[in-house]
Amino acid sequence: MTRYLLRRILQAVFVLWAAFTVSFVILYLLPGDAVSAKLGGGEAGLSVTPEQLAAAKAEYGLDDPLPLQYGKRLLAALQGDFGRSIATGDDATNMVVSALPPTLAVTGFALVLAILFGGGIAFAGTLTRHRWLGNLLLALPPLGISLPPFWVGLLLVQFFSFQLRLLPALGSNGFESLILPAITLAIPTGAIIGQVLAKSLRTQLAEPYAEIALAKGASRSRVHFGHLLRNAAVPTLTIAGVVAGNLIAGSVITETVFSRDGLGRVTSSAVTAQDIPVVQAVIVLAALVFVVINLLVDLVYPVLDPRIRHRETTDA
Amino acid sequence: MSRTAATSLLALTALVATACSSAGGATGADAGPPKPGGTLRLGISSSPDCVDPQQVGTNASLNVGRQLVDSLTDQDPATGEIKPWLAEKWESNADSTAFTFHLRDGATFSDGSPVDAASVKTSFDAIKALGPKSQLGSGYLAVYKGTTVVDPKTVKIEFSVPSAQFLQASSTMSLGVLAPAAYKKTADQRCQGDGLIGSGPFVFESLKQNQEIVLAKRKGYSWGSSLFKHQGEAYLDKIAYKIVPEPGVRTGSLASAQLDAITDVQPVDEPQFTGNGFTEPTRPNPGVVFNLHANVTKGVLTDEKVRQAVVKGINRPEVTNTVLTPNYKPATSILGSATPFYTDLSPLLAYDPAGATALLESAGWLPGPDGIRTKNGQRLTAKVVFSLVFNQNKSVLELVQQQLRKIGFDLQIEQRTTAESVQITQSGNYEYLWYNTTRADPDILRNLFSTKANNRSKLPAGNPVDAPLDAQSSTVDPAKRKPAAEEAQRAIIEHGYSAPVFELTQVLAHGPNAHGVGFEASSRLQLFDAWVSGS
Numbered sequence: 001m002t003r004y005l006l007r008r009i010l011q012a013v014f015v016l017w018a019a020f021t022v023s024f025v026i027l028y029l030l031p032g033d034a035v036s037a038k039l040g041g042g043e044a045g046l047s048v049t050p051e052q053l054a055a056a057k058a059e060y061g062l063d064d065p066l067p068l069q070y071g072k073r074l075l076a077a078l079q080g081d082f083g084r085s086i087a088t089g090d091d092a093t094n095m096v097v098s099a100l101p102p103t104l105a106v107t108g109f110a111l112v113l114a115i116l117f118g119g120g121i122a123f124a125g126t127l128t129r130h131r132w133l134g135n136l137l138l139a140l141p142p143l144g145i146s147l148p149p150f151w152v153g154l155l156l157v158q159f160f161s162f163q164l165r166l167l168p169a170l171g172s173n174g175f176e177s178l179i180l181p182a183i184t185l186a187i188p189t190g191a192i193i194g195q196v197l198a199k200s201l202r203t204q205l206a207e208p209y210a211e212i213a214l215a216k217g218a219s220r221s222r223v224h225f226g227h228l229l230r231n232a233a234v235p236t237l238t239i240a241g242v243v244a245g246n247l248i249a250g251s252v253i254t255e256t257v258f259s260r261d262g263l264g265r266v267t268s269s270a271v272t273a274q275d276i277p278v279v280q281a282v283i284v285l286a287a288l289v290f291v292v293i294n295l296l297v298d299l300v301y302p303v304l305d306p307r308i309r310h311r312e313t314t315d316a
Numbered sequence: 317m318s319r320t321a322a323t324s325l326l327a328l329t330a331l332v333a334t335a336c337s338s339a340g341g342a343t344g345a346d347a348g349p350p351k352p353g354g355t356l357r358l359g360i361s362s363s364p365d366c367v368d369p370q371q372v373g374t375n376a377s378l379n380v381g382r383q384l385v386d387s388l389t390d391q392d393p394a395t396g397e398i399k400p401w402l403a404e405k406w407e408s409n410a411d412s413t414a415f416t417f418h419l420r421d422g423a424t425f426s427d428g429s430p431v432d433a434a435s436v437k438t439s440f441d442a443i444k445a446l447g448p449k450s451q452l453g454s455g456y457l458a459v460y461k462g463t464t465v466v467d468p469k470t471v472k473i474e475f476s477v478p479s480a481q482f483l484q485a486s487s488t489m490s491l492g493v494l495a496p497a498a499y500k501k502t503a504d505q506r507c508q509g510d511g512l513i514g515s516g517p518f519v520f521e522s523l524k525q526n527q528e529i530v531l532a533k534r535k536g537y538s539w540g541s542s543l544f545k546h547q548g549e550a551y552l553d554k555i556a557y558k559i560v561p562e563p564g565v566r567t568g569s570l571a572s573a574q575l576d577a578i579t580d581v582q583p584v585d586e587p588q589f590t591g592n593g594f595t596e597p598t599r600p601n602p603g604v605v606f607n608l609h610a611n612v613t614k615g616v617l618t619d620e621k622v623r624q625a626v627v628k629g630i631n632r633p634e635v636t637n638t639v640l641t642p643n644y645k646p647a648t649s650i651l652g653s654a655t656p657f658y659t660d661l662s663p664l665l666a667y668d669p670a671g672a673t674a675l676l677e678s679a680g681w682l683p684g685p686d687g688i689r690t691k692n693g694q695r696l697t698a699k700v701v702f703s704l705v706f707n708q709n710k711s712v713l714e715l716v717q718q719q720l721r722k723i724g725f726d727l728q729i730e731q732r733t734t735a736e737s738v739q740i741t742q743s744g745n746y747e748y749l750w751y752n753t754t755r756a757d758p759d760i761l762r763n764l765f766s767t768k769a770n771n772r773s774k775l776p777a778g779n780p781v782d783a784p785l786d787a788q789s790s791t792v793d794p795a796k797r798k799p800a801a802e803e804a805q806r807a808i809i810e811h812g813y814s815a816p817v818f819e820l821t822q823v824l825a826h827g828p829n830a831h832g833v834g835f836e837a838s839s840r841l842q843l844f845d846a847w848v849s850g851s
Contacts, residue, residue: 032735036742038365039448050742052448088365088525089504095525154564162568169569170359170560172527259560261527269363269526274735 008298012291019287020077020280024070027276034086034274035060060086073276077284083277087270092277095266096285102172103262106254107247109178110185114243117186118193126201127220138198144191149250153184153257170259181254189246196239200232207231234305237297244293248286350546354848355554356830359566359578363526363559366507369489370443373451375754375822378489379579379841380557383531385492385514388417388436390541391484391756391837393599396656398483401541402431402493402515412480412792416472423539425495426519431539433471437463439493440473449503455763456485478790480797481759484656488838492516515539517550517844529557544844545832551847567825570594576830576848579841581823583641583708593828598643599835600819602655602756604764605647606712608700608748608815613774615747616696621679622725623812628672629723630716632665636818639711643823647816650761650808654819654839657758657788657801664809665816672723681724689724697726702750703737706820713750716817744774752820756837758801762789765808773813780807 035057039048057063061072076083082092118141125137160180161169168177204210205228213223251264263282270278360379366372369381390401403417423431440463443453450457461474475482485491494506494514501511509520509529517540518531537549558575560566567585569575571594581589581596589596608626610617617623632646645653648662681689681696689696702709710731717727727748732740740746749772753760762785763769767777775781784807787800808814822839829848836842 030735032733032739034735036738037733037735039451048448048451048454052454053742056448084504089502089507090525099526154562157565158568161574162572165572169565169572169574170558255526256561257565259527259558259562259565261524265363265526269365272733273365 004302005299008295012295015291016284016287019283020074021070023280023283024073024276027274027279028066030274032274033057033062034276035062037273038087073280077280082281082284085270085275085278087273087275087278092275092281095278096263096281099261099263099266100285102260103248103251103255103264105172106178106181106185106260106262107251109182110189110247110250111243113182113186114190114193116190118190118195119197121190121194122197122201123224125198126205127224129220141191141195141198144187145195147187149184149188149253150257152187153181153254156180156184157257172260172262177258177260181258181260184254184257185247185250188250189243192239192243192246193236197232197236200235201228204228204231230304234301237300237304240297241290241294244290248289348849350551350832350845350847351849352549352551352847353553355556356552356833356843356846356848357556357558357574357576358833359558359560359569359575361559361561361563361566361580364529365525367509367520367523367529368503368506368512369492370439370450370453370494371446371503371507373490375579375840378838380529380531381492382489382516382836382840383518383555383843384512384516384520385489385494386423386431386516386539386541387488387492388419388486389483390543391487392543393654393835393837393839396602396756396837398487399542401487402436402539403486406483408483408792411790412478412482413476414472414474415482415486416466416470417486419469419471420539421469423515425497425513425515426534427495427497427513429495429497431493431515432468433465434468435496436471436493437465438496438499440491442494442499443491446503450490452488452490456482456488456491480789480792481757481762483792484757484759489840518552518555521554526559528559531555531557540844546845550844551832552843555843555846570825570827573827573829575827577824577826577833579822579824581825583639583644586641586643586823589825595826596643597824597826597833597835598821599839600645600652600654600821601752601754601839602652602658602837603754603760604650604752605652605816605819606706606709606750606752607647607650607817608716608750609764609772610698610748610813610815611744611746611772611774612813615698616694617698617747619679620811621675622681622696623815624810625672625675625723625812626720626725627665627809627812627815628668628675629720629725630815630817631667631719632817633667634719635712635715639708639715640818644821645819647818649805650814650816651758651805652819654837655756655758655760657794657798659802659805661806661809664806669723676724683724687721687724688726695726696724697728698747699728699730700748700750701730701732701737701740701746703732703734705734706752709750712817741772754820754838758797758804759789761785761801761804761808765804765813775813780811781813 039053039056061069080093085092085095121137121140125134128134157169157180160167167180171177210223210227213227251262252268255262255264267282360376362376364377364380366377367380369378369385386402388403390399392399402419402423404420406415406417408415425431443450444457444460448454459476459479461476464472466472498506498511498513506512509523512520517534517537519534521530521532523529533550533553540547563582566578567588570578610623612618636644636646648660648665649658651658676689681691684690702713713729717729720727741749764772765781766785767775767782781804784800784803788797791797824833826833829850831847832845834842834845
């Protein structure tokens with residue numbers, strides 16, 4: 001068990017390092033840089049001379065040889081320091097950390113809604129004795145996945161905010177402002193959860209143990225909650241990482257549509273401006289979230305399924 | 317269940333509808349006299365990375381910064397004339413290398429310190445020291461020699477070469493004056509509002525990136541520009557700039573009264589706000605219009621007749637009528653019509669495909685098999701580099717591409733990111749550049765075309781624009797400046813150094829509650845006379 005844990009933690013550290021390194025390489029492969037974008041963009045480009053631009057790049061350390069820049073940044077990043085944003089002048093770590101709470105509030109709420117809706121549909125769809133109802137319910141997840149979140153968001157704003165004036169269209173103040181963006185995010189996420197859970201419930205339902213339990217006279221719902229859930233949960237948990245990624249990526253869209261502050265907006269503007277310090281801080285943080293979720297999932301597996309616990313310990 | 321839901325929904329809709337119409341009816345017809353108090357909720361399209369007007373050059377930033385600082389002078393948006401603000405009067409020497417300003421009494425910064433000659437010197441020296449970080453100021457002060465405190469109320473600002481443009485620059489927020497205490501903070505801190513101490517009618521209150529910027533009324537303000545419609549304090553208690561990137565949400569929020577006014581109304585959304593209690597103030601940007609700026613050293617653009625044919629082959633009214641709206645004007649010069657010393661050259665810019673074809677034929681460019689002309693095996697084609705700083709850029713260029721195809725010219729359009737187009741512009745490795753530039757002074761042409769400045773056309777020495785550009789920069793006397801500026805505009809178009817297309821226009825929309833949201837001479841927001849009713 002300790003070796004299992006140790007191996008997983010080492011993997012996590014490797015993912016974080018890889019995220020940092022790949023983002024560094026990609027940002028350098030792109031033509032242009034944040035200083036040119038800031039000082040030379042638009043009208044400002046009229047007055048900046050090539051010499052001034054070079055001096056400004058030197059000020060941000062962008063003229064050092066690449067390996068040196070990489071080393072410096074990596075060393076600082078290990079201490080939680082990603083440097084100052086070139087676009088805003090604010091501390092990059094601070095920008096990302098302060099953008100985290102509004103994003104977590106929406107994604108957290110969206111996750112709760114997604115589990116309720118996705119789980120609800122999966123259970124209702126597989127529990128019902130009416131075949132047509134089951135089919136109808138189970139057709140919802142593929143539909144939910146195919147709806148573009150941008151369009152869903154605009155539709156929700158249009159109806160609930162502009163027409164009915166029930167909820168605010170903009171801002172991140174209070175619980176009311178969370179509802180529409182969370183629903184927008186919850187639709188594709190809930191659809192993924194619903195689809196995977198429904199599929200594994202159906203597979204489990206066809207297993208002999210379920211048929212025996214039913215034959216012995218146990219009610220469908222008792223079989224569902226008493227026997228199937230535990231087994232169906234493993235594949236559903238496996239997609240937790242996908243769901244987390246989906247939520248983080250979706251926040252770029254919802255935060256833009258609903259004019260919210262958060263990680264998504266910080267990311268999209270930093271990428272546009274090629275603001276390396278901020279992009280790296282975001283990527284490492286996102287990788288960290290991803291890695292922690294996967295680590296937790298890996299730790300929960302053996303609890304749910306003794307076979308995994310057994311195999312891992314004997315393999316090692 | 318569904319029945320009650322439907323009924324309550326209906327009732328709600330009716331309620332909303334009546335609420336709207338009564339709000340519209342009460343204020344739409346007669347706004348009454350301006351009323352102090354209240355907050356203006358203004359929806360803007362992008363987050364100003366930095367709110368220090370001395371540093372940044374984007375509209376998002378300057379629209380905030382303008383309200384925080386006063387300038388030495390102000391510029392009349394109607395006539396382009398320079399008028400008193402912090403300076404009551406001023407004079408310049410014969411060759412426009414020295415400007416002396418006499419400051420008014422009683423103006424103070426929001427930290428209580430006086431606006432005196434020493435503080436003006438501190439501020440100008442600090443802008444110069446920012447270097448390229450002062451994105452617009454570094455251009456205005458490119459040949460700045462220094463400032464002398466003559467006496468507490470008099471400052472003398474000097475340049476190493478004639479700088480007639482400085483008088484207009486002294487009216488911009490980029491050269492707005494900050495308190496000496498502001499420079500105890502770093503440039504990065506001022507960007508975030510920390511230490512942003514001006515003498516303007518509003519003071520900085522808070523900034524949340526991607527979210528909101530709040531300014532509050534400066535109590536006791538009484539040194540407004542001579543161009544302001546009222547004197548004393550501003551009307552608004554607060555201005556809340558709400559950052560709303562999605563245009564549909566911006567218009568919807570205004571229509572549903574969640575905002576009082578918005579900027580950057582998209583051409584497709586404009587009809588939504590005509591009549592029905594809403595108003596749509598617009599103003600074309602002064603400066604260089606959106607144009608195809610030719611590099612005369614590249615490819616087919618080395619042939620002057622080709623460049624002239626392109627100028628004639630663009631149907632400008634078709635661009636504004638189809639891709640844009642009537643609020644956008646077809647270009648009638650390289651300068652926008654709101655620029656001082658602009659000259660109407662519309663006869664030179666009339667759509668003339670026959671004239672264009674004749675020019676190309678006479679230069680030996682004959683139609684090829686696919687309709688594109690060729691000469692000695694060379695195709696009549698050029699690339700234009702652009703970035704999406706203005707949303708409609710791509711559609712405009714696609715239409716221009718179709719128009720030029722009719723005269724047998726193949727315009728290739730190439731979209732790049734801002735950072736990439738900066739590199740391309742600096743390297744000089746382009747055929748046509750597509751851009752516009754806002755500046756309420758004809759000297760902007762010298763920045764772009766003079767061999768002594770950026771020379772985007774890569775003109776050789778002894779070209780026909782250098783002399784008039786130098787002439788207009790060496791005197792503030794309109795009688796001498798005007799003919800020089802005219803000559804430069806004419807030469808640029810006659811030689812096809814640039815093919816102007818349309819004038820960028822700022823389009824705002826007001827809800828029924830917002831009044832007096834105005835434009836200053838560079839078409840940025842001036843909110844001193846703005847007020848809100850019914851809140």
